[in-house]
Amino acid sequence: MTDEIDLPAEVTLLWGLRETVRRGRKPSLTVADITRAAIEVADAEGLAAVSMARVAAQLGNSTMALYRYVKSKDELLLLMSDAALDGPPDLPDGVDWRTGLTLWARGVLQVLRRHSWSAQIPISGPPIGPNNLWWFDRALHALGDTGLTEEDKVGVVMGLLTFVHGELRLSVDLAKGYAENPDAFGRQYGMALTQVVDAKRFPALSKVVVAGVFEGEIPYDEEAEGEFVLGLYLDGVAAFIERRTARQG
Known part of the structure; x- marks a missing residue:
């Protein structure tokens, strides 16, 4: 007892x-x-x-x-x-871990964007509420067949939570800024950089400016930005799983 x-x-x-x-x-x-x-x-x-x-x-x-x-x-x-976190949807049967975590991350962002104010609430600890733990459980479940240890699964999901909350906070603020002044995200930004970026002090950034990356109008798309960064994170998880399973083999 x-x-x-x-x-x-x-x-x-x-x-x-x-x-x-x-x-x-x-x-x-x-x-x-x-x-x-x-x-x-x-x-x-x-x-x-x-x-x-x-x-x-x-x-x-x-x-x-x-x-x-x-x-x-x-x-x-x-x-x-x-x-604010409505219950998570059940992941389709038979999906691989990457598809499962992608659907999970998209789902969290979709739910929380309905209540954009949630990005302003400080996070003072790990998930503990019933809805937060429900989502946490679903993400861990998606990693069930990866061969990772339970500790590794938690590490992967906590990293994904960091991405999700960071993406939410940035996307809410940036979307608001773009709505107020879209020019600040495109040519206006590029022109400002050409005036202040010195090649000796900012060598890497200077190459980006010279390449004309910021010369055109750049519409801000919060979903496209999020998908790109999510893909990078999951690429890292894939490499991590491969290393872990190779050691176990």
């Missing part, structure tokens, strides 16, 4: 294991209600608009009523970040 341990506060919150403080009449709210209202505010007005008072108003309740369930805005953001 294993000894029971005290779970961290974020675990009890995300998994509905926290005992709600009960005072007065029967509670009319749930943590799910509060989380859903917070997401509605963020989707409509942006993450900066989310506060305990604003969410309480969205629900037609007092701010103090929310504190019976959620202790702080930080806890509210934690709930929102997990809820």
Whole structure:
């Protein structure tokens, strides 16, 4: 029989294991209600608009009523970040690991781009919420027939998570910048570089400028950019799997 341990506060919150403080009449709210209202505010007005008072108003309740369930805005953001990840789709039977991880990464980005504010929420630790762990499990499952150790699988998926979250943050900001000033991504950028890039100080970048890479208009395509970098990462994973399996053989 294993000894029971005290779970961290974020675990009890995300998994509905926290005992709600009960005072007065029967509670009319749930943590799910509060989380859903917070997401509605963020989707409509942006993450900066989310506060305990604003969410309480969205629900037609007092701010103090929310504190019976959620202790702080930080806890509210934690709930929102997990809820933003809808459940992952089941990967098709028989797909190879690379196809599986590609579909997985595209799926994460597609879901989180529906709630672009999620890119602004700080990540303070490994996945622990139910939705995050569900996606984590599906990615590990995609690596099931690779011959990698369980530790190696975790390393691969954590690296892929780093890519996904970095891509999300960059794509949200860059897409906004492109919408505001598309010229800054093309010829205007190239002309600026020709004026400030010195071949002695920036020899490699200077070759790119001289080659005319930035001379034409460069439309920003967040999906194309993401696919290119994802492909590079998976190429590295393929080489890693080959080395690992060769040693085992």
